[in-house]
Amino acid sequence: MTAHARYDAATRALIASGDWQAEAASALPDMAGQPVQVLDGAGLTRLDTNGAWLLLAAARPDAGDPMPELRGFAPAHRAVVELVAQHCTATARQPDPPREGLRSLTGRGAVAMGRHLAGLLDFVGHLTVESLALIGRPGQWRWRELAAQVRDIFVGAIPIVVGMLFLLGVVFAYLLGDQARQYGANIFVVDGILMAILREISPVIVAILVAGRTGAAITAQLGAMKVTEEIDAIATLGLSPLAVLVIPRMLALLIAMPLLVFIGDVAGILGGMLVAQEQLDISSHMFLDRMADVLLLKTLLVGLFKAPVFAIFIALIACRMGLAVTRDSRSVGANTTSTVVQSLVAIIILNAIFAVAFVQLNI
């Protein structure tokens, strides 16, 4: 039976009938603030707590008002109304907390940023102590874990690294070749490709890929372990979570990143070689001869040197954010996002520092 309610002005009664549940709200008459002294429930066929609350709220808009007289209610319905009436004070509308102003938001953000950096420093300190302690005890190194991590981080990333660097090599050679051809400087395209791919593109792109692929995975994995108290269990067994979880991941990244950068170098040069042959008529023989003439070992080494530095920062950020997860699922997501953002910012800043420093040092 559908819900009905009408207001009887003569007796100041709110008369309800039918099934009173949450949907019955639309059946409430517009009473325009007229007082209700009697609540008549003789015609009710069903009444649940949502319906009872809606009727009570209509009869006395303020929970402090006197209770209306209940008339004609079946005993079970009367019991529900009385139960609900006991809890009505808690349901009063609460004002929303005031919105924070720009100043307090800025302050809060600055304090959070300071805490975060202090936490990172603290983490680096603990990690250093733990690593130094482990150096003297090779028996406690987690070889199996390390091997598994290297496999995940290195082997799993090879296809995407090869694909992306090959295409970037193609694009770069094509654009460079288009310019160089106008001056008849076709052969110098080889110099440009080698310099750009080995020194900048390969290390930075590989670092960005690893930050998005592995950094995010590390944070999510450690974060989930934190939520399920696995990390507490490791600590309780007398093992150090840093030694068991963090150091193997960090070493694995240190091993995998230079290897990936080298693979990226090769893929990028192959991409450039393909375009040089098709667009600029530089055969692969000429390309390789030119490469042997102009490629300095230091160009290759500069790129490979950047890789472990990026790796350390990615590993530090990812592990620290993973262990900083609080015990709710939302924080896993928030920290994973934060890992990727922080890693990308760190990679770009470090790369800028390297670029300036190497030029100043005439490398």
Add this chain to the structure above:
Amino acid sequence: MTDTVLDIRDVHTTLGGNSIHRGLDLTVRRGEVIALIGGSGTGKSVLLREIIGLLRPQSGRIELFGQSVWEASPAQMNALRRRFGVLFQDGALFSSLNVEDNVATPLFEHTTLPHGICRQLARLKLGLANLPADVAKKKPSELSGGMRKRVALARALALDPELLFLDEPTSGLDPISARAFDTLIRLLADSLGLTVFLVTHDLDTLFSIIDRVIVLSNGRVLGSGSVAELKQLDDPWLTAYFAARAEEASPHGN
């Protein structure tokens, strides 16, 4: 109105090669407070998941309010879902929402009420679950285990269901909170006319608030009745189960 709320006929379940249920039958009538017990791995929680439509049994028929759960259309299933509430074992509160919005979520989704009213109704449910008014704006992670269970109960009650499923409602609670939770469930069942179906290991719950106990064993219902009736059954697991309580209570001649 039909008198039978839940009717299970000849349910067979196989999970990962293990036969869990082998022709299980049971019936729950309106207004009963039922406990489902059984040793670990007898498929109590699996049965609960099958009843609420999360896991499909291999064969058999499960009817809620006369409607077969596994033959219902999505619309019919949604209508059914409004008529029962579920309290999951660990509460399963949404960690990104505050307590009030957690409880109001079923109202947001299933009714056309304005959100302000939904939140007021949510606070009414929190009151019914015996929670103080100041928890409404807190996050689930700020609450104790017992409070989280109460919030989950309030959420299960949000739409005023006729039938309430509770999965181990008192597990992980201290004995005092557990007894208070039992009392609360019984009080709500009596005052709101709820039918309650709970899965439990807690003997104190059985002795205090349950109308009828159903025992699962070997994939079937071993017996059903009051605690006193079940004690007459000759089953090694059941004997050991009740003996655990008898030992601890014997000095008082229970």
